[in-house]
Amino acid sequence: MADAPDTIGWGILATGKIARTFATDLAMVPGARLAAVGSRTIGPARTFADEYGDDRTRAHATYDDLLADPDVDVVYIATPHALHLAGARAAFEAGKHVLCEKPLTLRTSDAEEMVRLARTHDRFLMEAMWMACHPVVRQLRTELTAGRFGTPRQLQAELGFRVDAPLTDRMFAPELGGGALLDMGIYPLTLAHLMLGEAESLSAEAVMADTGVDLDIAIAGRYPGGALATMNASMTSWSSRRAAIATDLGRIELGPEFHHPEQAVFVPRDRGSEPTVLTGTEPVVGVGYGNEIIEVGRCLREGLRESPLVPHAQTLTLLRQMDALRASCGIAYPDDPA
Structure with missing residues (x-):
């Protein structure tokens, strides 16, 4: 056909x-x-x-x-x-x-x-x-930006799983970009960027493997308006993989896995108000990779050279953040600038 x-x-x-x-x-x-x-x-x-x-x-x-x-x-x-x-x-x-x-x-x-x-x-x-293309994440970002759930003050996000692999695996290889930060930490950092804006300052502590990659990393960040974020990534432990955003009006839970969530639930502090459940304004395709495929197709058909959902500037901003965090924790890859 x-x-x-x-x-x-x-x-x-x-x-x-x-x-x-x-x-x-x-x-x-x-x-x-x-x-x-x-x-x-x-x-x-x-x-x-x-x-x-x-x-x-x-x-x-x-x-x-x-x-x-x-x-x-x-x-x-x-x-x-x-x-x-x-x-x-x-x-x-x-x-x-x-x-x-x-x-x-x-x-x-x-x-x-x-x-x-x-x-x-x-x-x-x-x-x-x-x-960034996931319908629930996109809807939450829109609603949060519009002020529907109040002003965000604190964000928490963690992503981790135990990597049971030999030290020869690419996850432990500095020359291949192994470690928790680049594979897992990019997700909580991106979530904070999407929900809070560009970080004003970031700091981190990491535990290193013998090969020189980070096994675990804990990140703290300050964001516009005085919002704070705590973000964790791990190759040694099973985290909740959830995220939460505390606002001046209540709390938002994103999960059961925040990087491809089934829903976001806002629970207001006012006990007389009902929770608000966000499930996206469009279907999740497959496990969510389908939605980024749809976005690429839309951009190509419209003649765009970058996506407004994942613009080049955002990608570069997150990489600059990870460069700085690596430097502060002593995480080095071959060919890093001197």
């Missing part, structure tokens, strides 16, 4: 766990199809294409072949963090748009270069911060 004229062909670069979750949600999005997948060898690519694509989905044994595929309009880069810039550069040079996994790169200077390349080649670029 022929695709609709405005169907967007997706290419997936790498075939790991997150790429599989993404591909599952991609199949649920009207006007989007998995056109091709690329890996370093043909076996994983073929298996991935057979499982998540259709009879027209191509499997490529190299990333270069994937990027040369004429049916691919936009590439989802799902490699480890340290490989993002090289993958995006090759995609832009091949004329493809890019959705790149978070964090966009290991450090701000690399992200600035990726944004520069996107502009030079006149291509769309978005960090795959799916939480």
Whole structure:
């Protein structure tokens, strides 16, 4: 069956766990199809294409072949963090748009270069911060900004799970951007940015692994209007994965996992008032990756080169924050500026 004229062909670069979750949600999005997948060898690519694509989905044994595929309009880069810039550069040079996994790169200077390349080649670029595209998060941000739930004064968010993997795993490798901050801490930092605005100051304490990455990190931040946030990320313990925002009128609970919540509940301090439950003004597609896929499709059809939900400036701001937090905690990666 022929695709609709405005169907967007997706290419997936790498075939790991997150790429599989993404591909599952991609199949649920009207006007989007998995056109091709690329890996370093043909076996994983073929298996991935057979499982998540259709009879027209191509499997490529190299990333270069994937990027040369004429049916691919936009590439989802799902490699480890340290490989993002090289993958995006090759995609832009091949004329493809890019959705790149978070964090966009290991450090701000690399992200600035990726944004520069996107502009030079006149291509769309978005960090795959799916939480910012989630209907519940978007609705809560709108309602909070409008003052419906009062003035936010305190935010708490934590994301952690035990990483039972050998020290050779990429999560423990500084050269691949391992550690709790970049993989998990980016979520509470982004939530605070979305709900409170750009941080005025941040400080942190971290516990380090023998390999030099952060196992656990606790972050405190001051935000506009005197709002405060406490944010935690962990590779050693099972956190609640919830978030809460205390306002001068009550309390908002976001969960059961705040980075892709089922709902946000505002419980007013006034006992005579009923709680307000937010479930989003549009459906959650799949586990939520579908909503960022929809946003990319909308932007491409409208000729945009960045998304208003995940603008380049926001991505760069969060990376600058993580650069500063790494420096304060002694978390260093190879090729960090001296």
